[in-house]
Amino acid sequence: MAFHLRYIEKKEICKDTHALYFDITGKDFYYKAGQYASVTIPILEAKDGKGNKRHFSIANAPGENNFIEIITRKSGSDFSGKILNLVKGEELVFENPAGEINADNIHGSPVFIAGGTGITPVRSIVSYWKKKGVHKRITLFYANRTAACAPFMDEFRMYESSSFEFIPIFEEGEEERYEKGVFNEEIFRRYTNDISARYYYITGPPAMLSEAIKILVKAGVRDERIFIENV
Numbered sequence: 001m002a003f004h005l006r007y008i009e010k011k012e013i014c015k016d017t018h019a020l021y022f023d024i025t026g027k028d029f030y031y032k033a034g035q036y037a038s039v040t041i042p043i044l045e046a047k048d049g050k051g052n053k054r055h056f057s058i059a060n061a062p063g064e065n066n067f068i069e070i071i072t073r074k075s076g077s078d079f080s081g082k083i084l085n086l087v088k089g090e091e092l093v094f095e096n097p098a099g100e101i102n103a104d105n106i107h108g109s110p111v112f113i114a115g116g117t118g119i120t121p122v123r124s125i126v127s128y129w130k131k132k133g134v135h136k137r138i139t140l141f142y143a144n145r146t147a148a149c150a151p152f153m154d155e156f157r158m159y160e161s162s163s164f165e166f167i168p169i170f171e172e173g174e175e176e177r178y179e180k181g182v183f184n185e186e187i188f189r190r191y192t193n194d195i196s197a198r199y200y201y202i203t204g205p206p207a208m209l210s211e212a213i214k215i216l217v218k219a220g221v222r223d224e225r226i227f228i229e230n231v
């Protein structure tokens with residue numbers, strides 16, 4: 001089913017990264033926390049030949065607001081240029097919410113390993129659980145280039161507790177409270193002392209997914225405990 005949703009506004013939520021909001025008031029737009037939708041800009045004639053449709057994770061939890069939120073960064077494509085310059089009231093078409101990594105499908109005490117915009121489904125799931133009062137032990141490894149361009153840092157910091165372990169990992173910067181570099185075996189082992197008992201959800205760009213899978217498998221995680229999504 002296709003939903004024509006009106007653009008409300010955008011906010012720069014961290015360096016070069018925008019949250020875009022679309023009105024779902026009165027619409028029966030249903031999705032599960034963590035899912036993505038395919039998004040079409042109907043009026044866009046993409047001269048770069050890359051088309052007018054992309055997938056976007058929905059970053060806020062369902063049932064939370066009368067809007068949905070997507071997060072994106074500027075690239076050189078016509079699609080990116082247009083979606084970051086919408087006029088209030090313009091309609092985009094949202095279809096087919098999908099994605100197996102969603103709040104209904106998370107087993108046991110999850111370990112999330114998120115890179116870049118891969119953090120958006122995790123943010124949706126965690127905020128959904130927080131609002132519903134779901135108590136789970138959660139570990140979140142969050143890899144990004146810098147702290148300044150990593151969305152939702154303050155929010156995850158706020159959730160930190162004995163049952164929510166938050167491990168930001170940044171390639172650049174020297175702050176002591178962050179791990180430096182990329183997600184790697186040493187960092188993984190240092191923060192995960194019950195490796196075989198956990199379930200693993202990896203969301204991010206393809207290179208990061210394959211590297212993270214190698215690390216988990218080498219550490220003895222069985223295939224059936226690893227779930228991935230290319231975001």
Ligand SMILES: Cc1cc2nc3c(=O)[nH]c(=O)nc-3n(C[C@H](O)[C@H](O)[C@H](O)COP(=O)(O)OP(=O)(O)OC[C@H]3O[C@@H](n4cnc5c(N)ncnc54)[C@H](O)[C@@H]3O)c2cc1C
Binds near residue numbers: 054
């Ligand atoms: C499940 C999922 C969730 C995602 N969630 C997010 C999200 O929350 N935020 C976000 O920013 N991005 C997300 N993405 C990625 C997003 O869909 C876009 O791929 C990304 O934003 C890059 O789009 P672009 O136009 O900037 O990049 P570009 O690389 O310029 O374009 C990518 C698109 O162009 C097409 N394309 C590339 N070259 C050609 C060609 N020569 N001819 C025809 N078509 C071509 C590709 O098939 C692809 O659809 C998600 C992707 C997936 C699969």
